[in-house]
Amino acid sequence: EVQLVESGGALVKPGGSLRLSCAASEFTFTNAYMSWVRQAPGKGLEWLGRIKSKTDGGTTDDAAPVKGRFTISRDDSKNMLYLQMNSLKTEDTAVYYCTIGPGGGKGYIDVWGKGTTVTVSS
Amino acid sequence: QSALTQPASVSGSPGQSITISCTGTSSDVGGYNYVSWYQQHPDKAPKLLIYDVSKRPSGVSNRFSGSKSGNTVSLTISGLQAEDEADYYCCSYAGINTFYVFGTGTKVTVL
Numbered sequence: 212e213v214q215l216v217e218s219g220g221a222l223v224k225p226g227g228s229l230r231l232s233c234a235a236s237e238f239t240f241t242n243a244y245m246s247w248v249r250q251a252p253g254k255g256l257e258w259l260g261r262i263k264s265k266t267d268g269g270t271t272d273d274a275a276p277v278k279g280r281f282t283i284s285r286d287d288s289k290n291m292l293y294l295q296m297n298s299l300k301t302e303d304t305a306v307y308y309c310t311i312g313p314g315g316g317k318g319y320i321d322v323w324g325k326g327t328t329v330t331v332s333s
Numbered sequence: 334q335s336a337l338t339q340p341a342s343v344s345g346s347p348g349q350s351i352t353i354s355c356t357g358t359s360s361d362v363g364g365y366n367y368v369s370w371y372q373q374h375p376d377k378a379p380k381l382l383i384y385d386v387s388k389r390p391s392g393v394s395n396r397f398s399g400s401k402s403g404n405t406v407s408l409t410i411s412g413l414q415a416e417d418e419a420d421y422y423c424c425s426y427a428g429i430n431t432f433y434v435f436g437t438g439t440k441v442t443v444l
Contacts, residue, residue: 246433256435258432258434274431274432275430275431308378318366318367318385319381319385323380325378326378
């Protein structure tokens with residue numbers, strides 16, 4: 212079964228940094244476009260950005276609200292996706308989901324992880 | 334880029350049909366057929382229901398259907414069931430600067 216397992220969520224102070232990880236299994240990770248999506252408490256979904264497959268350049272596309280503060284990376288040798296978050300703000304408090312897609316020929320997300328919770332508070 | 338506009342809530346009785354709208358602009362919904370819909374039960378991850386406006390992934394009930402007219406896409410749930418009570422989100426590709434934008438979300442209540 213295709214699986215995405217996020218980890219690394221924590222309580223962090225404003226201005227702090229955090230790195231989230233996503234372990235992928237049972238699919239060809241190297242060929243996948245991977246994204247991060249978040250959901251603030253009681254709010255809707257927000258796409259944060261994606262990283263293309265290495266075959267397609269391995270570059271990232273970032274949503275404007277987090278551009279310059281959040282960085283997506285991948286380690287295909289470990290089937291791992293990462294989200295480095297810097298200069299965290301209270302409004303970054305959310306559940307963060309790792310997803311397969313969109314991209315790479317499909318304009319949708321077909322697999323979601325269960326999410327990891329980030330709380331930014333003093 | 335603003336979120337796509339969805340009604341905050343929609344309700345219906347078991348067996349009825351309901352429709353959830355998702356309105357964007359010509360820069361997102363109206364400009365591309367990369368529109369998808371997701372169902373999210375409380376404290377669960379979202380689940381893909383519809384992609385490319387009207388296609389259903391394998392395993393999704395045919396009670397769910399999607400359509401598009403201009404800058405608005407719609408999700409119709411027919412034969413409403415108690416298990417359909419959840420939040421629903423649309424999502425659209427929005428071009429090479431914004432990339433992807435979600436809708437504001439709709440809470441479906443089965444009366």
